[in-house]
Amino acid sequence: MTEPIDTLPADAAQIAAMKTLRGALLAQHKVLIDNDRQQYEAVFGPVPTGRFVQLLTEDPWVRWLDPLSRLIVAIDEWMEQTPPVADAGIALADEAAKLFRNADAEFGERYRLALQQAPDAVLGQSQVVAALRAVPQSPAGGSRPAASSASDKTVPNA
Numbered sequence: 727m728t729e730p731i732d733t734l735p736a737d738a739a740q741i742a743a744m745k746t747l748r749g750a751l752l753a754q755h756k757v758l759i760d761n762d763r764q765q766y767e768a769v770f771g772p773v774p775t776g777r778f779v780q781l782l783t784e785d786p787w788v789r790w791l792d793p794l795s796r797l798i799v800a801i802d803e804w805m806e807q808t809p810p811v812a813d814a815g816i817a818l819a820d821e822a823a824k825l826f827r828n829a830d831a832e833f834g835e836r837y838r839l840a841l842q843q844a845p846d847a848v849l850g851q852s853q854v855v856a857a858l859r860a861v862p863q864s865p866a867g868g869s870r871p872a873a874s875s876a877s878d879k880t881v882p883n884a
Contacts, residue, residue, distance in 0.1 A: 754850035
């Protein structure tokens with residue numbers, strides 16, 4: 727994460743928008759994990775829940791989700807600050823927009839696949855896009871997301 731230059735506190739609207747973004751990211755993360763589990767079990771057979779939780783941190787099959795997992799944790803940490811710093815929130819929103827604009831090649835490739843496999847992922851994508859539209863972003867780092875379909879060749883704009 728980039729350290730913010732300014733230390734002005736976030737206002738209530740930014741904090742509320744970041745909470746909404748976090749909720750959308752967390753819900754999408756769960757959908758993606760569920761989809762990966764189905765795909766994994768189709769190849770390797772049923773996996774007990776405890777073992778699958780271990781796979782989430784160790785197996786390359788699901789490591790593509792690491793950037794999203796780290797982003798959610800970073801937003802949690804930002805919200806725990808007293809008070810949250812506005813520029814740090816903007817940097818996190820920029821990072822979310824960048825992630826969903828296919829900046830990370832592995833994430834983008836696997837994300838597109840998940841959008842094709844899981845209808846719930848498409849619904850989650852629309853929630854992420856809506857949340858990104860509402861959260862403050864930097865002019866350079868956060869072009870506003872545009873709606874897109876799961877059949878596009880790139881990850882839908884965020």
